[in-house]
Every structure is written in C-alpha cells, then in structure tokens.
Amino acid sequence: MEGFQQFDEMWGAGDDLRRPYHTFQTWFDGEDPARLRAKQREAEEVFRLTGITFNVYGRAEAEERLIPFDIIPRIISGREWQKLCRGIEQRVRAINAFLYDIYHRQEIIRAGRIPAEMIAKNDAFLPQMLGVEPPGGIYTHIVGIDLVRTGPDQFYVLEDNARTPSGVSYMLENRETMLQMFPELFSQNRVQPVQNYPRDLRHSLVDCAPAATDGPPTIAVMTPGVFNSAYFEHAFLANQMGVELVEGSDLRIVKGRIAMRTTQGYQPIDVLYRRVDDEFLDPLNFNSDSVLGVPGMMDVYRAGGITLANAPGTGIADDKAIYSYMPEIVEFYMGEKAILENVPTWRCSEPDALAYVLDNLRDLVVKEVHGSGGYGMLIGPTATKKDIAAFRKKLQARPGNYIAQPTLALSTVPIFTRQGLAPRHVDLRPFVLVRPGSIQITPGGLTRVALKKGSLVVNSSQGGGTKDTWVLED
Amino acid sequence: MLGKTANGLYWMYRHLERAENTSRLVETGQRIALTRSGAQEDEWGSVLQTAAVSGGYHQNHDTVTKEAAINWMLRSPDNPSSVLSAISAARQNARLVRTGITHEVWEAVNGSYMAAKEALSRRVNERDLPKVTGLIRQRTALVRGATHGTMLRNDLYDFARIGTFLERADNTARILDVKYYVLLPSIYSVGSNIDNVQWETILLSVSANGGYRIVHGNSVRPREIAKFLILDKRMPRSLYFCASKLRDNLGYLASDYGTRMPSHTLIDTLLRKFMSHDIDAIFDYGLHEYIQNVLGSLQELGMQIEIDYQFYE
Numbered sequence: 001m002e003g004f005q006q007f008d009e010m011w012g013a014g015d016d017l018r019r020p021y022h023t024f025q026t027w028f029d030g031e032d033p034a035r036l037r038a039k040q041r042e043a044e045e046v047f048r049l050t051g052i053t054f055n056v057y058g059r060a061e062a063e064e065r066l067i068p069f070d071i072i073p074r075i076i077s078g079r080e081w082q083k084l085c086r087g088i089e090q091r092v093r094a095i096n097a098f099l100y101d102i103y104h105r106q107e108i109i110r111a112g113r114i115p116a117e118m119i120a121k122n123d124a125f126l127p128q129m130l131g132v133e134p135p136g137g138i139y140t141h142i143v144g145i146d147l148v149r150t151g152p153d154q155f156y157v158l159e160d161n162a163r164t165p166s167g168v169s170y171m172l173e174n175r176e177t178m179l180q181m182f183p184e185l186f187s188q189n190r191v192q193p194v195q196n197y198p199r200d201l202r203h204s205l206v207d208c209a210p211a212a213t214d215g216p217p218t219i220a221v222m223t224p225g226v227f228n229s230a231y232f233e234h235a236f237l238a239n240q241m242g243v244e245l246v247e248g249s250d251l252r253i254v255k256g257r258i259a260m261r262t263t264q265g266y267q268p269i270d271v272l273y274r275r276v277d278d279e280f281l282d283p284l285n286f287n288s289d290s291v292l293g294v295p296g297m298m299d300v301y302r303a304g305g306i307t308l309a310n311a312p313g314t315g316i317a318d319d320k321a322i323y324s325y326m327p328e329i330v331e332f333y334m335g336e337k338a339i340l341e342n343v344p345t346w347r348c349s350e351p352d353a354l355a356y357v358l359d360n361l362r363d364l365v366v367k368e369v370h371g372s373g374g375y376g377m378l379i380g381p382t383a384t385k386k387d388i389a390a391f392r393k394k395l396q397a398r399p400g401n402y403i404a405q406p407t408l409a410l411s412t413v414p415i416f417t418r419q420g421l422a423p424r425h426v427d428l429r430p431f432v433l434v435r436p437g438s439i440q441i442t443p444g445g446l447t448r449v450a451l452k453k454g455s456l457v458v459n460s461s462q463g464g465g466t467k468d469t470w471v472l473e474d
Numbered sequence: 475m476l477g478k479t480a481n482g483l484y485w486m487y488r489h490l491e492r493a494e495n496t497s498r499l500v501e502t503g504q505r506i507a508l509t510r511s512g513a514q515e516d517e518w519g520s521v522l523q524t525a526a527v528s529g530g531y532h533q534n535h536d537t538v539t540k541e542a543a544i545n546w547m548l549r550s551p552d553n554p555s556s557v558l559s560a561i562s563a564a565r566q567n568a569r570l571v572r573t574g575i576t577h578e579v580w581e582a583v584n585g586s587y588m589a590a591k592e593a594l595s596r597r598v599n600e601r602d603l604p605k606v607t608g609l610i611r612q613r614t615a616l617v618r619g620a621t622h623g624t625m626l627r628n629d630l631y632d633f634a635r636i637g638t639f640l641e642r643a644d645n646t647a648r649i650l651d652v653k654y655y656v657l658l659p660s661i662y663s664v665g666s667n668i669d670n671v672q673w674e675t676i677l678l679s680v681s682a683n684g685g686y687r688i689v690h691g692n693s694v695r696p697r698e699i700a701k702f703l704i705l706d707k708r709m710p711r712s713l714y715f716c717a718s719k720l721r722d723n724l725g726y727l728a729s730d731y732g733t734r735m736p737s738h739t740l741i742d743t744l745l746r747k748f749m750s751h752d753i754d755a756i757f758d759y760g761l762h763e764y765i766q767n768v769l770g771s772l773q774e775l776g777m778q779i780e781i782d783y784q785f786y787e
Binding site for chain 2: 048049050051226231235236238239243244245246247249250260261262263264265
C-alpha cells in the first residue's frame, strides 16, 4: 500500500502491454483519433435517444442526466475471471447462509464470532423476518459485489450489495452500444456475452416462485416510480424480461395474494422483483408514512403468498459495519478461508481503532456505516485541512457511525481523451444471480471509472463514468 | 396488461395527436394570414378557439397578436396543450409505459421530444415557422409509423388507437364547432371571397383539401365540406372514420377479453345516433346542436373507457 505503485490493467506496472489487451491495442493504433472522437459523440447520442439516464434528486432542471460513457473497453482474461468467480460464489453463498442464520438460530452470535449488538442494534436488521422461510431458502437473489484491484492478482471486495444492486442496465446497454459502434472489435476478440442476463434473471425468479403459485409464475418488477433515480433501469429490466412494471398504487391484497390492477381486474403476482427499499414496502409493518408500498404485503409474504426478491432484511448482510466481519462470516459458514479479501477496515466503534483512525486521518478513507453513493465520506489524501478538522469532530461525536480504510492504490484503465489514452481509476461490479441449487455470474459487469485525473471516486452521482467490461474466452 | 399502462398509452397517443393537430392549426393560421388581407386578429382568435386554448390565452394576454398566439400554441409551458407541452406529456407517458412499447416507438417519441425541445427552445420567428411545423409533422408521423410497423396488435395497440381516434374526433368536431356558421346557408355572402377563405381554412385545418378535391372536385360547397368532414368513410379525420375506428378497437378488446363493457354500448349508440343519417338531415336538425351533441358523446365515451378498463384506482 505504501509507495502507491500503480497498476494499470492495460500497461501493467510500466509499459509492458498486458496479454488481454494485445488485439485491442493493434486495432487502436490503426484508428484515426478524429474518427474515435466522432464515435464517442455518437455513443452519447445513442444513449440520449435510448433514454439511459439517471434522475438527479433535488434538481428540477436537467432532471435526467446521462452517465458519461468511455469507449475504451476494460478487458479481463478468462483465467482471471474464473478465479474471481470462485471468490464471488463463495462469498454469495456465505451471505445467504449468514442471512438464514441471522433470521433463525443465530449460531454465529452464539459462537461469539459477531457481537450480538451488531445485529440487534442495526437498523438493517428486520425482526419481522425472524423465523420466516423465504421460498427456495434464498434471501439475496440478485447481488452485486463491488471489487477493486491493486495488482495482477490482488482483488479486494469494497462492498457487498445484497439489497437492490443497480447498474445492470448499464452493463447491457454499454455492450449494445459497443456492438453497434465497433462491430469489428467483436470479430477480432472473443468476448463472452452478457446479453443473456434478462433471460437468466427471469429464470431465476421463476425458480423461486412461492407455494401459492398456480400455473406458470407471474413475475413483476416493482419501482418507486418514474421519478426514482433508477427508473430507467426498472423499466428496462421489466421490458427485457417481458413482465409488468408495477408501483404500489397498482397493487392491493386480494384473497391473501398481492395482486395488480389490470385492464381485466386484479391478478395475483407470484414473484416480485422489487426495487423499493424495505422500509417503504409495507406501511403497516414498516414505515407508516410510505405511500410507495402495499399495506399488509409483509403478512402475505410471511404466509408464503409471494416471493420478494430480494427478501426483506437482506440489508443486514451488506451493512458497512457488518462488512468488516465478512472474513469471519465466510469462514464460519463455508469452513474455509475467504478467497476474496476484504479491504482492511477499522471499526471506529472500537476505542483502539478509533484512536488509530484519528491519528491517521490524512492517509485514510472514512465512510459512514449506512452511507451510499459516495456521499458523507472523507478521502484523507485529497482532503483539505479544514475538511479533515470538520470530519474529526463528526467522528468523535459519533464514532460508531464510521469505518475507516486505507486508501488503496486502485488499478487504472485508460480512457479516451483529446490527448489520447490516459489512465483513470476504476472499480468493478459483477452481477450475481442466485436460485435454488445454482449461482450464476454474468461474465462482465459494470466498470465505473473516475473521469477526473487522480480521482478515486467512481460514483455516477459524483462525476464518474462507465465502460464496457469484457471477459475474453481464453 | 396493467390499467395504468392502458392509461399511459391512451394519453401518450392523445398527446401526440394533439401536438400534430395544434401544429397544423398554426400552419393554417399562418397560411391564411399570409394570403389574405384584413383583420388578422379575428383569424388568430378563431384559431386559438379551434385549438381549444383560447381561455388560457386570454387569461395570460390582453390582446390577440399573431406572435403571441403562435407562441402560446407552439411552446408556452403555461399552455398544457401547446405543441411542446403535449410532446413532453407524450414522452412522459411513454416513459411510464416503456414496457408496453417497442424500442423503435420509444426512440421515435424520445427523438420527437428532443427535436421539439431544441426547435422550440426560443420564440420561433416567421422565417423558421414552416421548418418548425414541418418538423413536428415529420416527427409525430415517425412515431405513428414506428407504432404501425412494430407494435404487436394486442390490447396495448388497441388503447393506443383509442387515444388517437378520440383526440382526432374531438379535434375535427371542435373545428366544425367553431366554424359551423361558415357552413350554414346564408343569403349574404354565398360565393363571396370571404366564404371561400373560410372554407379553405376548414379543409386545411384537417389536411383535407387534397382529399376533398379528389372526392368532390374543385367546386367548394359548404354542405359538401360538412359532409366530407362528418360522414366520409375514407377521409381519415372525419367523424365517421374516427368513430368507426373507435368501435373497431373497442370491439377487438371485447373479443380479446371476452367481455362487453358499457363503453361498447356507448360507441354503438354514438354511431347509430349520429353517423347513420345523411348530411341534409344533420342540417335540418341543426349543425351546431349536432356537433355539440357529438362532442358531449365523445367525452362521455372517453370517461367510460377509463372506468371500464381500470385506468385509475
């Protein structure tokens, strides 16, 4: 971690072109930069017309924005990918085992591997889920594991997204756009397809249908509505799966089932891929102010009348405070060491750790336990003295609210700029589907890239962009 | 399909049709203004009335001027029926029903919105007006073409068509409602220059001048115009044509779903009561009262469809 030896995924540590990029590099050298610039603009046009936008909260104007797309693909070899997959699969199995345990006998707490208050006092823990048997025994059907890389073989898990991971529509549309613009690249390189994702997702959901299902299962996607920042993705997935996109106002309980209002009356839904947060699902059982949900949905769920994907209460597995226990969690349930490493994490709730963090703020990244989207965090090395002083106060006031991590020398991948290729930091979110008996990982995922030179923040809400992610057939 | 989706499709196509009709009315107004001398304010006043946006206009303006009228109809955000408002609303509905329309239809409507927003980002000067109205016509035609060419002929399509033809029938009926007196026999100005202008306006407002010539030749007679716009079976904007399309599409829904609804009775009654007589009978009954009744029936039908197919909770 010292010395900031930066690893570039195309050029390695120096200028030794790495194997997966050979064919691409030859193509790129033969391209006229002016044509590529035109293609970059063309890509933006395609995105605008397709309507791949995200809504920015609190801005009436420009309410829909494009996430910048960079035309240089990120390329991963098949061998690298297989290794990653083993680690991801192990982790996702452990997460589901952990969730089952937490909502049943809580063996892991009895064994003293996790402090009881980490669960009991956690907002993401839903007592309403205790003793509930989710159909197929699965809690997180759809998972996104955020990975960062620091060297040829060093990957770290930055975050587990076990609630409602977003971004899969970008993975699919980025590929679609690249296929349209540079078909020749796909003739020259053997890139594993991602396009089966919607079909796989549908199959996964069908396989988790509840006992109450009568005939072929009816699937629907539930969205908070057209003003939600990820509405495009919700509509996109429903469309690609050929299922209805519903809101709370389309739903009510009819004869013990969740039913949607159709032009021919109310019809029951068997599996609901909900993109609505737990607390808004059911105003009777959770947040009583919610107008997004269906009163009593939780009771129907508990009675086996519907499958919710992901299950309520999965947030306890991707909470940032729980994250630091993931190595123990994997070992406890899988009986083997975690293949994928965690980023070393200091839990500021522990006095020793807090003291260390306060002494080393300049070198650390400090995050809110429940934060997301890159908000409310401190990046020590790039922060001003004033920022650090202000953050120190917040940290001292509520230490339990924070964790700290070293600033990793994140790998870079080149982006296309006016001056040619330039390295920028990236992360990777592969998408995982879980169904009874199998775990499926789509070869690729969402690569987010910090477009600003030197920046480590890849979040789209803070000026990050995306890239197409290739996994090659070796 | 969801009731909400039926609602969204219905309004998406109503708004597209409205954008096209309003744009056509602006074109007609401009054409009349350029080719005739005389009191333009009256003409623009009546164009505003025909577009059913006169009330809102007068709440926001003291006098009728050509510039203000054109601006109000094309791009005012305060006018919910302005071309830009209607296209924005169509696109917003398209986003809501994204799962119910094809990729091509979505791209066409999103492209229309982007083009309209760009073209109508500032006041349109006289020189650019033909280009802008032409653009609106082309863009909405593209959506219609994509719809026709790529959408499955199922209930989704039926609701799209029902929205289109209800709006179109409403538009044609309103044009007749505002201009009906021009078509009445009058002892004063029959065959005068003024009448010819008015008659031409009516035909242009529904893009029917070419069709009229094919069917009735070059002699423009008010009764023939009324007949053409109300009863002609082949003219795609006539009341009869729209009403029979409504009956067809409602009929497909009935056979698809295996249930007849109250709206089916309403459309059958509308056709029997208003479309089964000849034009002389309509004139004997009173053209104005007749149009008023048709407008009322169309409105009632629209409301019944919303109930029958559970557009709302």
